[in-house]
Amino acid sequence: MDQKTEKLAILFADISGSTALYETLGDSLARQMVGRCIAVMAGELAAHRGTLVKTIGDEIMCIFPSAEDAMRSACSMQLAVENGKPGGDRPMFIRIGFHYGDVICESGDVYGDAVNIAARVTSVTRARQILATEAVVNALPHELKDKTNYVRRDTVKGKQEHIDFFQVIWEPEDMERTRIGIPAYRKPQESNEEMILRYHDQTLTINEQHKSGMLGRGGVCDMVVHNDFASRQHARVEARFGKFVISDQSTNGTYIRFNDRHVTHIVNEETMLRGSGSISLGQTYSDNPTELIEFSIVFTPVKA
Template sequence: MTAPHTEKLAILFADISGSTALYDKLGNEPARRLVAGCLATMVKEMAVHRGTLIKTIGDEILCTFPNPAAALEAACAMQNAIEKERPGGEQPMYIRVGFHYGEVICEDGDVYGDTVNIAARVASITRARQIMTTRAAANELPDDLRNRTRQVMRAEFRGKQEASDVFLVSWERDDTMSTRIGLPRFRKPSDARNELMLRYHGQTTALNEQHRSAVLGRGEACDLVINSSFASRQHARIELSFNKFIIVDHSANGTYIRFSDGQVIPLSHEQIVLHKSGSISLGEPFSDNPAELVEFIVQ
């Protein structure tokens, strides 16, 4: 473990727009392959521009850069690579990128603090095929890169009393209208509930902005206590992370997710985004017809 320290960095979030619809349309395995290919393209361009990958969160990457210029160049390279390489083949794939610059807390390979939260918020209001950033980042850009940004809105960020200026980055040579306006159908509706409901026998629990995580297992301290000898004491954790519900397996026997389309995803010390609805089996494959199932639905 490394001692926490403070450093000034550019924090960048990039995610695949419309991935939930992609899973619904293609099914889990084909969609996972396309998402993995798209993420690989993004990570490749990040590395070329001196980026450091902090984590992958479902269909999103969080990375750091030494300065906003490197972040902007990486973001533009990501957009151009997705456009040129077409990792989805005939299936259109679009990404959105948001970044911010400021002091962050670095500890054990992760980053924390207000700068990270603002970068995540900027990414969340960005549309498909867009790159957005903040005044703090734009002010640090050299003139040639600063000229590729323009202020497009003022946004309110949680914990901030005043609205902040948000800048759009031009990444296409001709700055087409699609870049200026974006693709609204791939932006999450502002009034979406973003809630996950879990049900196990007589127990129910909800994950949302107020209650962001739940532990599943046979230990009495778990949020959902599962009466199965196949379940570990603290078997799996579900958490709301940057607007996605992530389930992470911590068990000895694995966790099995069956989505509403019938496809089953086994997890062994891995994580996956929960979407739509389905059921979770702790320690037992669905082929063994487990009786102790946790039902979930994302609303």
């Protein structure tokens, strides 16, 4: 078999919350919606010299000759799904992650460390978000570098060194905010705070060492709730260099009540957690939910 090594951009794009679609709509209708969404994403490849390597369920894997091509295609995919409405009246959201590096090309597929890194980036990306590695940003022209912001440092299985992740700004209003005063490459200071979440006899701690945790009724979650309103993987709580963020990826949404009694409701989006309060997965506070997750942010002294 012919085998060659090339430097390419590897991009994964998948449909956020597709499991919930199958649960709520049934296999036939959900499969149609997923198929339309994948067709919309794949339709943005040719204009940016992209090649579809394969489709894996609700995800596509693509390669591009340059980081610039991959970034422009990623932005086009997000806009096409946003404006094309492949789900009809039901919003559909995608998440995209990509990396730039050496890959082994063989029999129409690609392999290697760079592919694993791209997959890892996508696994931590949220709905309606595009994340790229530092290798991508370093290979971009200056005008595109200005449309990226540093967001986090993470590890990749099997690699000792950390990898820096950057968010790509793709929405027109966000691009305007970037131009008028949000600098690229901002690296916030690491925090001495941590978040403690409690549910019955379960405790989950989120900090710079344990950066995230999944909440839901599925057995694989870091905190498993006994709540019929919750999705199997309902929401993720994450530490981002001094801030704590909750990202909803459910059908019914997530309700947060802060200690000042203010209530926030998010559906397939995220919000910052502050102080202390409670989280209700899928059930409004007016229904007097009993399965609440209590949270509090505490300061931990720096060890000498």
